Amino acid sequence: MxxxxxxxxxxxxxxxxxxxxxxxxxxxxxxxxxxxxxxxxxxADGGEGTVDALLAAHADSAQRYQSWVQGPISNNDDDVNSVCASWGAFSSTDNGVVDTAVIETAAASGLALVAAQQRDALAASSYGTGQLLREALKLPQLKHIVLGLGGSASSDGGAGLLQALGAVLYDDDEQPLEQGIGGGALARCARIDWQGIYDDPISSRIFSVDVELLCDVSNPLLGEQGSVAVFAPQKGANSQQQAQLEAALTRYNQALVQACGRDVCDIPGAGAAGGIAAALLALCQAHISGGIDRVLAQLNFDRLLQQADLxxxxxxxxxxxxxxxxxxxxxxxxxxxxxxxxxxxxxxxxxxxxxxxxxxxxxxxxxxxxxxxxxxxxxxxxxxxxxxxxxxxxxxxxxxxx
Missing domain, CATH: 3.40.50.10350 (Glycerate kinase; domain 1)
Incomplete structure (x- = not known):
């Protein structure tokens, strides 16, 4: 047989x-x-390949886009570190209206985009992922954003993403922090003002669409099982840098709480993608889904499984x-x-x-x-x-x- x-x-x-x-x-x-x-x-489970998997599941309406965005490590030198990130969109219903965008953090802010000898957990930023989000928000019929959180290089708590959408981070002297900062710089973050997101006609759409975060972890933002302790070593952080990042994210979280009025730090999964999840949970009450479960359901895995012997x-x-x-x-x-x-x-x-x-x-x-x-x-x-x-x-x- x-x-x-x-x-x-x-x-x-x-x-x-x-x-x-x-x-x-x-x-x-x-x-x-x-x-x-x-x-x-x-x-895929929210990391590399998530866009491909979900577009394959909706091949009849799938649209693929490419956008030039800031890569994980920026030296502010004429876009030397920009990357061309692929993302997509599709119709979630039978009417053919393209209403869902799918984005990978790995495509814009991924660890694989940085050579091993250049990895810097203190400097890596999620700014490019925020730029991709803003591109997706330009889709006229958009109702739903699926953001895969796997494979990130950053440990910036999603601060770069917020900046790309229009937020401003201030230090103790009420001076704005530079754009595209990494997690290390968050030690200077005293306040977050995201009025600029509300004022931007494109970025402000994030408050009216459903934002779904796909991830395969349940780690909080801070603590022994938090984003830094568990994932920063994979991103190039030594023990001293881990201590710096933990202290910086602790201060940043205080600013997040002040800005949104609630503490999302301990929500399971808040530490995903270096804390990008925490930023979006705070900003627009995004929700977290198991990445592999979402993908398996979309691809009709159970139907194929019935045909298999192994x-x-x-x-x-x-x-x-x-x-x-x-x-x-x-x-x-x-x-x-x-x-x-x-x-x-x-x-x-x-x-x-x-x-x-x-x-x-x-x-x-x-x-x-x-x-x-x-x-x-x-x-x-x-x-x-x-x-x-x-x-x-x-x-x-x-x-x-x-």
Whole structure:
């Protein structure tokens, strides 16, 4: 009996897009057994690939845009660090009216946009994401914005985003802070005035549209499980810089509370994307959704799941954060309910795998088969993934009836 495999991975960050992972897995499977039917479904959970996934789900009305915006690190030198960010829009109903925009923080303020040696958690800003939001707000029939929060380089509490929309941050001397500041500069933030957002005919539309934040974490803005403590080390912050950022965001949060009249710091997910979530929760009462659940529902994952005998998922790295709702766990939980086995192919894994088995993953395989420099492993991603998938399928054929 011919086997049907549903291939449903996330991207391997800084190595392969989710689509490229699907292609590599499919190629490896086909080399091992050309009779296997492969169903490819590139996924995302709010990070890289979210725009592609949601536009694919609404292909009949999908529109793709590109906008030049400020990148994560700015030196104010003639747009040297500007990036061309892709975003999209589609109709959420059958009437064809394009009323929903989808944006990725990763496309404008993403960690992957900054070379490893240039990463600076104190200086990185979300200003470009704010510029993308403002572009989306120009859509005439806009009712809904979906903002994916994964993969950010910044730890600025969304201050840059607010500035791009028209807010002004002031220091103790009532002097405005410079545009596009990073998290480190928030130590000087004494007050936030977002009257400029209300006064701008474009930016002010954010108060009349539904803003949905897609993320895969539940971390608050501050504290031991907060944005800085958990995520800033990944963005290049050492222990001293982490202490600086935590103190700066604590002061910034006080200004947010003063500006909006409520404290959003401890709302689960407020720390997502370096605190971008906190800024939008405070500004326009945005709401947070599980990124993978939203994407799976939009792509009719459950219908494809019923056709599959086996599911292969994966991402670049699985660890304790993956359990909060990243792609492999979202896929495995649904597959477990449907009684379908799931195998995860990953670049690396950390910690005990028993927690992943409990969530429905049957087995985890690293695609890197020996010691390798990280840079080499990233460059060889497609070869490694494809070879691992081929070996996996050859092994399965030994146990399956011919």
């Amino acid at each position: 011919a086997l049907t495999v549903l291939i449903a991975p996330d991207s391997f960050k800084e190595s392969l897009s989710a689509l490229a992972v699907c292609e590599a897995i499919s190629a490896g499977i086909q080399r091992a057994d050309p009779d296997v039917t492969c169903l490819s479904l590139p996924l 599911v292969i998922t994966g991402e670049g790295r699985i660890d304790s954060q993956s359990l909060q709702g990243k792609v492999p766990i979202g896929v495995a939980q649904r597959a477990q309910q449907a009684g379908k086995p799931v195998i995860a192919l990953v670049g690396a894994y950390q910690g005990e795998l028993s927690a992943f088995y409990e969530q429905g993953i049957s087995a985890v395989f690293s695609v890197v088969d020996g010691p390798a420099e990280l840079s080499q492993a990233l460059r060889s991603g497609a070869v490694n993934v494809s070879r691992c998938a081929e070996n996996l399928m050859r092994s399965l054929r030994l146990a399956l009836p011919h």
